[in-house]
Amino acid sequence: xxxxxxxxxxxxxxxxxxxxxxxxxxxxxxxxxxxxxxxxxxxxxxxxxxxxxxxxxxxxxxxxxxxxxxxxxxxxxxxxxxxxxxxxxxxxxxxxxxxxxxxxxxxxxxxxxxxxxxxxxxxxxxxxxxxxxxxxxxxxxxxxxxxxxxxxxxxxxxxxxxxxxxxxxxxxxxxxxxxxxxxxxxxxxxxxxxxxxxxxxxxxxxxxxxxxxxxxxxxxxxxxxxxxxxxxxxxxxxxxxxxxxxxxxxxxxxxxxxxxxxxxxxxxxxxxxxxxxxxxxxxxxxxxxxxxxxxxxxxxxxxxxxxxxxxxxxxxxxxxxxxxxxxxxxxxxxxxxx
Amino acid sequence: xxxxxxxxxxxxxxxxxxxxxxxxxxxxxxxxxxxxxxxxxxxxxxxxxxxxxxxxxxxxxxxxxxxxxxxxxxxxxxxxxxxxxxxxxxxxxxxxxxxxxxxxxxxxxxxxxxxxxxxxxxxxxxxxxxxxxxxxxxxxxxxxxxxxxxxxxxxxxxxxxxxxxxxxxxxxxxxxxxxxxxxxxxxxxxxxxxxxxxxxxxxxxxxxxxxxxxxxxxxxxxxxxxxxxxxxxxxxxxxxxxxxxxxxxxxxxxxxxxxxxxxxxxxxxxxxxxxxxxxxxxxxxxxxxxxxxxxxxxxxxxxxxxxxxxxxxxxxxxxxxxxxxxxxxxxxxxxxxxxxxxxxxxxxxxxxxxxxxxxxxxxxxxxxxxxxxxxxxxxxxxxxxxxxxxxxxxxxxxxxxxxxxxxxxxxxxxxxxxxxxxxxxxxxxxxxxxxxxxxxxxxxxxxxxxxxxxxxxxxxxxxxxxxxxxxxxxxxxxxxxxxxxxxxxxxxxxxxxxxxxxxxxxxxxxxxxxxxxxxxxxxxxxxxxxxxxxxxxxxxxxxxxxxxxxxxxxxxxxxxxxxxxxxxxxxxxxxxxxxxxxxxxxxx
Numbered sequence: 001x002x003x004x005x006x007x008x009x010x011x012x013x014x015x016x017x018x019x020x021x022x023x024x025x026x027x028x029x030x031x032x033x034x035x036x037x038x039x040x041x042x043x044x045x046x047x048x049x050x051x052x053x054x055x056x057x058x059x060x061x062x063x064x065x066x067x068x069x070x071x072x073x074x075x076x077x078x079x080x081x082x083x084x085x086x087x088x089x090x091x092x093x094x095x096x097x098x099x100x101x102x103x104x105x106x107x108x109x110x111x112x113x114x115x116x117x118x119x120x121x122x123x124x125x126x127x128x129x130x131x132x133x134x135x136x137x138x139x140x141x142x143x144x145x146x147x148x149x150x151x152x153x154x155x156x157x158x159x160x161x162x163x164x165x166x167x168x169x170x171x172x173x174x175x176x177x178x179x180x181x182x183x184x185x186x187x188x189x190x191x192x193x194x195x196x197x198x199x200x201x202x203x204x205x206x207x208x209x210x211x212x213x214x215x216x217x218x219x220x221x222x223x224x225x226x227x228x229x230x231x232x233x234x235x236x237x238x239x240x241x242x243x244x245x246x247x248x249x250x251x252x253x254x255x256x257x258x259x260x261x262x263x264x265x266x267x268x269x270x271x272x273x274x275x276x277x278x279x280x281x282x283x284x285x286x287x288x289x290x291x292x293x294x295x296x297x298x299x300x301x302x303x304x305x306x307x308x309x310x311x312x313x314x315x316x317x318x319x320x321x322x323x324x325x326x327x328x329x330x331x332x333x334x335x336x337x338x
Numbered sequence: 339x340x341x342x343x344x345x346x347x348x349x350x351x352x353x354x355x356x357x358x359x360x361x362x363x364x365x366x367x368x369x370x371x372x373x374x375x376x377x378x379x380x381x382x383x384x385x386x387x388x389x390x391x392x393x394x395x396x397x398x399x400x401x402x403x404x405x406x407x408x409x410x411x412x413x414x415x416x417x418x419x420x421x422x423x424x425x426x427x428x429x430x431x432x433x434x435x436x437x438x439x440x441x442x443x444x445x446x447x448x449x450x451x452x453x454x455x456x457x458x459x460x461x462x463x464x465x466x467x468x469x470x471x472x473x474x475x476x477x478x479x480x481x482x483x484x485x486x487x488x489x490x491x492x493x494x495x496x497x498x499x500x501x502x503x504x505x506x507x508x509x510x511x512x513x514x515x516x517x518x519x520x521x522x523x524x525x526x527x528x529x530x531x532x533x534x535x536x537x538x539x540x541x542x543x544x545x546x547x548x549x550x551x552x553x554x555x556x557x558x559x560x561x562x563x564x565x566x567x568x569x570x571x572x573x574x575x576x577x578x579x580x581x582x583x584x585x586x587x588x589x590x591x592x593x594x595x596x597x598x599x600x601x602x603x604x605x606x607x608x609x610x611x612x613x614x615x616x617x618x619x620x621x622x623x624x625x626x627x628x629x630x631x632x633x634x635x636x637x638x639x640x641x642x643x644x645x646x647x648x649x650x651x652x653x654x655x656x657x658x659x660x661x662x663x664x665x666x667x668x669x670x671x672x673x674x675x676x677x678x679x680x681x682x683x684x685x686x687x688x689x690x691x692x693x694x695x696x697x698x699x700x701x702x703x704x705x706x707x708x709x710x711x712x713x714x715x716x717x718x719x720x721x722x723x724x725x726x727x728x729x730x731x732x733x734x735x736x737x738x739x740x741x742x743x744x745x746x747x748x749x750x751x752x753x754x755x756x757x758x759x760x761x762x763x764x765x766x767x768x769x770x771x772x773x774x775x776x777x778x779x780x781x782x783x784x785x786x787x788x789x790x791x792x793x794x795x796x797x798x799x800x801x802x803x804x805x806x807x808x809x810x811x812x813x814x815x816x817x818x819x820x821x822x823x824x825x826x827x828x829x830x831x832x833x834x835x836x837x838x839x840x841x842x843x844x845x846x847x848x849x850x851x852x853x854x855x856x857x858x859x860x861x862x863x864x865x866x867x868x869x870x871x872x873x874x875x876x877x878x879x880x881x882x883x884x885x886x887x888x889x890x891x892x893x894x895x896x897x898x899x900x901x902x903x904x905x906x907x908x909x910x911x912x913x914x915x916x917x918x919x920x921x922x923x924x925x926x
Contacts, residue, residue, distance in 0.1 A: 012789070012790075043773065044773070044776070045770065045771055045772055045773040045774070045775070045776060046770065047770075048620075048770045050616070053781070060778050060780070061778055061790065064776060065776055066769075066770035066775075066776050066777065066778075067776075067777075067779075067780075068616070068619055068646075068778070068779055068780060069779070069780030069781065070612070070615070070642060070780060071612075071639060071641075071642050071781050074608060074609075074612040074639065074642075077577075077604065077608065077609040077612030077613050077616065078612050078613070078615055078616035079616060080602070080609070080613050080616060081575065081577060081602070081612065081613030081614060081615060081616025081617040081618075081619075081620070081624070082617065082619060082620040082770070083620075084575065084600055084602060084613070084616075084617065085575050085616065085617035085618075085619075085620035085621065085622040085624075086620040086621060086622075086769070086770065086771060088771065089620065089770050089771060106606055106609070107605060107608075107609050107612070110604075110609070309600060312595060313595050313598060313600070316595035316596050317595065317596050317598070319596075320596030322596055322597070323596070323597075324568065324597070324735075325561075325564060325565045325568045325597070325735050326735050328561065328564070328594070328597065329551075329561070329733065329734075330549065330551075330732060332449070332450055332551065333416075333447050333448075333449065333450050333551065333552070334549050334550060334551045334732065335549070335550050335551075336548070336549050337545045337546070337547055337548060337549075337550055337731075338547060
């Protein structure tokens with residue numbers, strides 16, 4: 001069956017603030033799913049959207065699919081249960097930076113470690129929005145918020161590094177307003193067998209407006225970000241005149257045409273490299289020293305937890321003499337009372 | 339070897355007499371002659387040679403080598419704990435002992451006993467390496483190490499034996515400290531490995547004809563859950579986190595992948611229940627197993643299961659609390675938490691198991707009620723039941739009722755997730771993958787159509803309906819039974835794992851000619867519908883439980899027209915029969 005974006009829109013009013021970055025991410029999801037369903041042969045009822053608590057966790061209500069809006073931090077655990085219970089489902093998760101990385105940090109890293117085949121969309125606005133403006137685990141050091149009136153005194157997480165540290169197999173990053181790129185990312189996430197983490201740098205217009213504006217403003221976006229695609233040279237800039245090379249094991253920004261640099265001398269993105277060393281450098285590139293990396297940064301193949309569970313069930317079943325409860329009850333040491 | 343046994347007997351006797359904690363266990367620690375099952379005493383054979391005590395079956399068998407095990411295994415009751423010095427179970431010694439295989443446990447058919455494998459010789463050597471004793475003398479002390487283990491397992495204090503050793507070795511003072519040390523190390527080792535002896539008291543009833551097996555409470559719980567999965571046709575999913583004394587349920591379930599059981603050892607207790615809730619949403623029979631502290635951690639998610647009206651069985655193998663408490667010791671102190679421990683108005687069905695083998699039925703019915711009524715059910719067992727075991731007449735699955743969860747495959751028009759069955763108030767179970775039934779559930783209050791609603795009237799209605807659904811479970815429960823006369827001077831009221839002791843006490847009182855009956859509850863929330871009718875027929879009611887009065891308080895709230903006397907014990911120990919008899923006699 002062929003779907004359109006409209007097929008995935010629920011009849012419920014979207015209640016995010018006007019101008020909130022979540023609207024654009026939702027639009028990209030609505031547009032990506034028809035492609036996902038076509039490519040993967042899914043019918044709509046196989047899709048499940050799961051969330052925790054927070055602004056972005058309202059997302060399941062805006063999807064005309066099965067959905068579960070759970071409790072704070074626990075979306076990843078619920079998603080895990082859904083996927084293991086029925087591996088045929090396409091499981092999607094919406095969660096925020098506080099939800100997934102603070103209260104739900106434990107579930108987040110363990111789902112990634114297990115490589116459960118779920119697609120996690122991490123809305124990172126670097127603030128607690130639903131509770132009206134407290135700092136989150138991704139808020140910048142020194143950021144002034146309601147609970148850090150003199151600035152935070154703690155370092156933020158770089159979510160991508162956390163994913164790599166937890167042996168992640170898929171990590172992508174993007175800006176909320178990159179609707180076309182985000183569709184591409186979600187389609188790639190769905191195609192990936194394993195735990196996909198898609199970090200969306202979203203703008204909270206009310207409590208953290210402009211958190212990403214140094215890179216996201218249209219005026220400088222092309223110069224301050226780089227879109228990575230597997231197998232393509234790392235070129236960026238409004239004029240496509242800049243690129244990245246590796247020098248002494250470290251990434252370096254170079255100007256094409258200067259010092260003998262040509263496009264074929266640039267680093268070619270290898271999202272499939274198992275060794276995450278360069279991917280980690282890409283993830284940690286920060287403006288102004290570097291452009292911020294967007295796109296699918298890592299995508300490697302590993303067996304998934306849910307497949308292994310399914311395989312083990314089959315193997316044990318085939319090898320076992322006990323096929324039902326009555327046989328189990330009578331197995332082992334028994335005796336008869338006459 | 340004889341000395342070790344005597345020291346244990348003496349310590350037991352002294353301890354028992356002084357504070358009368360274990361008068362059930364006679365000083366001789368010899369079990370009554372005759373039956374394999376149905377004894378409440380125990381005896382200890384600590385043997386490196388054959389001990390000829392025909393007719394006596396033991397609760398604990400300590401086998402210092404393969405030959406001792408081969409000679410004495412036949413005396414181990416089906417419920418026995420067998421301590422084995424693994425250092426001596428090498429190929430040469432196993433062969434020399436005359437075994438046909440290299441697997442003595444399977445060969446002797448004692449694999450279902452509570453077997454504690456311990457490198458006793460190695461541990462003894464390590465314990466005494468700085469004692470200045472020679473190797474031979476050190477190895478001889480392994481008996482004392484084992485004695486220390488038994489002291490832990492049977493709650494015997496070390497002081498009596500310390501005093502004895504000081505007296506005995508008065509002329510060889512160099513031996514006092516090493517013996518005390520190795521005894522103490524054995525005690526701590528048993529504590530560290532959480533060695534637990536089976537101390538379950540079973541009624542000495544005549545056994546019905548049939549095929550029997552030995553089963554522990556935790557194993558029976560696991561099997562009852564698998565049975566409910568089979569009857570319902572819903573695959574079993576268990577999301578759990580290891581915790582004493584509930585871990586064995588997860589371990590047991592993990593074995594049975596052949597029956598389609600999925601177990602997920604989660605990263606924490608919260609993930610345990612949340613993965614289970616996810617699995618329930620996706621159409622599996624979902625289970626999470628834990629003990630008191632884990633129940634605390636799962637509280638918020640239990641509320642989610644309740645408001646989303648998803649079937650879930652939460653098994654709480656209660657242990658001594660609060661907080662970490664005494665993890666290896668039994669108590670009934672989680673009842674109030676099970677009944678009330680959640681935010682908002684969140685009543686949840688609570689059922690209890692009353693013996694190790696009854697855990698099977700309790701788990702089966704918990705699953706049946708959870709799935710058919712679309713709600714979480716808390717099953718309370720106890721460490722005493724979970725680790726205890728008893729002979730069990732093997733049932734046939736055809737004797738168990740069908741389980742028919744209200745699964746929906748299609749519907750006319752828009753699916754309304756919280757539309758209810760007019761009789762049970764259960765909603766329909768529509769899991770992902772079913773076209774046309776797409777819907778959203780969640781922790782936010784919804785209306786019948788599944789749309790978020792903060793409308794005051796709707797909230798009041800939904801709160802009332804969810805509570806009514808739990809209350810209406812009473813329409814599906816069997817009538818509460820009374821053991822003993824229909825009318826009497828005293829009604830003993832109990833619940834859960836105290837059944838064996840209360841039942842024995844009842845018979846002792848009746849033998850004394852007292853007019854007493856026992857009303858033991860398996861169903862706590864809701865209470866069986868005839869509870870008030872029963873209570874009205876007795877002059878006095880005494881509620882006996884292993885807490886400070888949590889069930890009594892609950893009864894006072896539910897049925898305030900009656901007076902409830904109490905007998906309570908919060909020592910991390912089961913009741914003893916005599917204290918129940920005394921408590922009832924005191925009010926007669």
